Amino acid sequence: MRSGNEPDSPAQPDITSLIPLVRRVVGARVHEATVAEDLVQETLTRVLATAPRVEPGLLESYAIVTARNVVSSLWREQDRHRRNQHRVVDLRPPDPPDTDLLASEEQGAVTRALAQLSERERHLLLAHEVNGRDTRSLAGEQGSTAGAVAAQLNRIRARLRVEYLLALDNAEPPTDRCRPVLLALSGGDRRRQREVDAGRHLLECELCARLSSPLLERGRQGRDDEVCIPIHSDGDIVAARQAARELAARLGFSRTDLTLIATAVSEVARNIVRFAEAGEVVVELLERPRPGVRVVARDTGPGIADVEQAMRDGYSTYHGLGLGLPGARRLMDEFAVASELGRGTTVTMTKWRRR
Amino acid sequence: MSYDQDLMETASGTRTSSGGRSAGSGTGPGSDEDELLPQLVAHLREHRTKLRQEWAERIQSSGLLHAMTPQEMTAETTSVYDNYVEVLETGSVEALQRYARDLSERIIPRGVETHEVVGIVLLLRDVLARSLFEKYQRDFGMLNRVLDAYEPAANRIANTVAVSFVDERERVIRQQQDSIRELSTPVLPVRERLLILPIIGVLDSERARQLTEQLLTGIRTHRAKVVVIDITGVPDVDEAVADHLVRTVDASRLMGASVIITGLSPEIAQTLVTIGVDLSKMDTIGDLQGGLEEAERLLGFSVTRGDGVSGP
Amino acid sequence: MTPGPKLVSILRQGPYLIASVHTALDDTQMTRFQEDLIEQIGRHRSRGVIIDVAALDVLDSFATRTLRTIGEIARLRGARTIIVGIQPEVAFAIVSLGMSTGSLETALDLEEGLTYLDGPTWREPDRARAAR
Numbered sequence A: 001m002r003s004g005n006e007p008d009s010p011a012q013p014d015i016t017s018l019i020p021l022v023r024r025v026v027g028a029r030v031h032e033a034t035v036a037e038d039l040v041q042e043t044l045t046r047v048l049a050t051a052p053r054v055e056p057g058l059l060e061s062y063a064i065v066t067a068r069n070v071v072s073s074l075w076r077e078q079d080r081h082r083r084n085q086h087r088v089v090d091l092r093p094p095d096p097p098d099t100d101l102l103a104s105e106e107q108g109a110v111t112r113a114l115a116q117l118s119e120r121e122r123h124l125l126l127a128h129e130v131n132g133r134d135t136r137s138l139a140g141e142q143g144s145t146a147g148a149v150a151a152q153l154n155r156i157r158a159r160l161r162v163e164y165l166l167a168l169d170n171a172e173p174p175t176d177r178c179r180p181v182l183l184a185l186s187g188g189d190r191r192r193q194r195e196v197d198a199g200r201h202l203l204e205c206e207l208c209a210r211l212s213s214p215l216l217e218r219g220r221q222g223r224d225d226e227v228c229i230p231i232h233s234d235g236d237i238v239a240a241r242q243a244a245r246e247l248a249a250r251l252g253f254s255r256t257d258l259t260l261i262a263t264a265v266s267e268v269a270r271n272i273v274r275f276a277e278a279g280e281v282v283v284e285l286l287e288r289p290r291p292g293v294r295v296v297a298r299d300t301g302p303g304i305a306d307v308e309q310a311m312r313d314g315y316s317t318y319h320g321l322g323l324g325l326p327g328a329r330r331l332m333d334e335f336a337v338a339s340e341l342g343r344g345t346t347v348t349m350t351k352w353r354r355r
Numbered sequence B: 001m002s003y004d005q006d007l008m009e010t011a012s013g014t015r016t017s018s019g020g021r022s023a024g025s026g027t028g029p030g031s032d033e034d035e036l037l038p039q040l041v042a043h044l045r046e047h048r049t050k051l052r053q054e055w056a057e058r059i060q061s062s063g064l065l066h067a068m069t070p071q072e073m074t075a076e077t078t079s080v081y082d083n084y085v086e087v088l089e090t091g092s093v094e095a096l097q098r099y100a101r102d103l104s105e106r107i108i109p110r111g112v113e114t115h116e117v118v119g120i121v122l123l124l125r126d127v128l129a130r131s132l133f134e135k136y137q138r139d140f141g142m143l144n145r146v147l148d149a150y151e152p153a154a155n156r157i158a159n160t161v162a163v164s165f166v167d168e169r170e171r172v173i174r175q176q177q178d179s180i181r182e183l184s185t186p187v188l189p190v191r192e193r194l195l196i197l198p199i200i201g202v203l204d205s206e207r208a209r210q211l212t213e214q215l216l217t218g219i220r221t222h223r224a225k226v227v228v229i230d231i232t233g234v235p236d237v238d239e240a241v242a243d244h245l246v247r248t249v250d251a252s253r254l255m256g257a258s259v260i261i262t263g264l265s266p267e268i269a270q271t272l273v274t275i276g277v278d279l280s281k282m283d284t285i286g287d288l289q290g291g292l293e294e295a296e297r298l299l300g301f302s303v304t305r306g307d308g309v310s311g312p
Numbered sequence C: 001m002t003p004g005p006k007l008v009s010i011l012r013q014g015p016y017l018i019a020s021v022h023t024a025l026d027d028t029q030m031t032r033f034q035e036d037l038i039e040q041i042g043r044h045r046s047r048g049v050i051i052d053v054a055a056l057d058v059l060d061s062f063a064t065r066t067l068r069t070i071g072e073i074a075r076l077r078g079a080r081t082i083i084v085g086i087q088p089e090v091a092f093a094i095v096s097l098g099m100s101t102g103s104l105e106t107a108l109d110l111e112e113g114l115t116y117l118d119g120p121t122w123r124e125p126d127r128a129r130a131a132r
């Protein structure tokens, strides 16, 4: 951070102002300067990585609890090291049975977490994740829309993550504010984080402080700025374009642009259903080089023999439709097709938000 | 329930120091700062030439401010350096804000981006920090105190500059947009079910886009049956804008409105033909007067028929 | 169609059919709608059909093509088809997509569509050429 070699740090000017704070927190616990500095860097890296998922007012509190977590994990490490020093001769990692134990513990945690969900939530989640039912058909069953079902699934997953961590920790939340706070963190819902004053609670509650890291630092999977819609049938085309519209709307695209994006997604998703039978559409929000939305449509179909020809208007290999690719290209700002015979096709297209 | 008292103090302490010097008092959490800053400032003044030079080199090697000539760079960096030190010295919020505003106003017209401004201020912060490090490296305790005093002050400057720069930029952009909007075209409801859209001035993509949204939503709110687009005042358009115009006309038809285009210049007609528009399918009439007469006639009876678009 | 909320309603009003699409349809549902509508045109010997698509936030190439097909088949059966309620953004997307909207007759809304059906039949716009 201090090297100043990155001129694009302005996007997070608040991070630099966290440095002295983090230094003080770490410095109060770790006295060896080089170790402390390493921990400061690690803390800042973690905070930086989660910054987009937390509301700005929470950043300071989150930096404090992260610094605290980082320090205590160092202590645990040192402790383990001390305890293991007598077996210097045998530096192999401790007994494999631990792994089994760990696995069964996790299994149990998942079961207990699932038990916390309502019958209806559990049914919906399992139908989607385990039985592979698409959101469209679930929506039909519920008398709802595919977009609403997708949002519902996201909320259920966020809850499941919370319940799972609680079960794994064998912990019952000490206050009735814990669950709402953990849920807001898990869903990456910044408005809700502000409403429940998550920042303050993290400083006051040891349990939530500890669980905040795994909730906020989980990887790409479950990111709230990306959705992936499996495409198998007609219904998924509608689900994909609705999900794309909902996600892109968060970036403040104009209504016209939202409609262009949704229409383009509809075209490429239909190509998958018609040509390849199975594939997926991934919609992702971009921050750099400027705000925008990227759509990647992949399939494992037969591939396109002549991409150039397929991009020409009027080209059609199935009844009545030739506009798929060239049409979608006209609606987006950037468009690329990669295809390999026998392997499949990937269409990548981007629309940038206008100022 | 474990509640770290010292952590809460740290947190609130930071808040005080980052919001705080406006009162200008020498007591409280900032007193170490107040005692050390004069020493700092003296050091920075003493090595002004060398440090400024070093900073300018860092700016160049980072590829920042490449829009400026070397002379401009020297002038700007000198003035920014002096002001920076002054703000460190006085610590007054007004001076800091004045400095940031001044910097933004001078620098925005040169097409400097936000990341560049923040980048150069952060570079200056680091160049100065390094020089302090060298000066005090033998006395570790002193070094820590000096850096603790310097860092919040320096970060405060960087943050204020960033915020002010973004504000100023937004203001400039808003101003530009307002003047564009003034220039750009209102959708005029002339009489029931009839809209006129007189376009005057240069049509670029951004304006064409605004125009489309205005017109299409205008059709719905005024329940328009006929639209006259008069482009007598448009000197020329490029192909992208011409294409956009054609899409707008076709989209209007899909909403149930007939479109008449008046004042089509030979140049624009040529561009339309170049992008493959079949002019015989567009309802074009020489001048606005003729267009209005035609519109009235159309309002007597009408159903629209979406004519083919330029494509297949 | 699948149980649950009604996707489309087709009402008979005198010599006309008024079809309203209430929610996004997938391709299968769209095709089913086409068949239902054509069948009813024949059964009721309708002279005009209005399709209200105001509730749709996307009309992609398949949907637009289906509407066009309905119009063409209906014409062969002696009925005029008018599409009403296309949203501004949707209209712009359809033309941006490059769809030929050739034979589609459109009107602003239901009321306007009915006025058209009751009015004189459509004539080719000859006035533009004449005035130039």
Ligand SMILES: [Zn+2]
Residues within 6 Å of the ligand: A173, A174, A175, A177, A178, A179, A181, A201, A205, A206, A207, A208
């Ligand atoms: Zn808690």
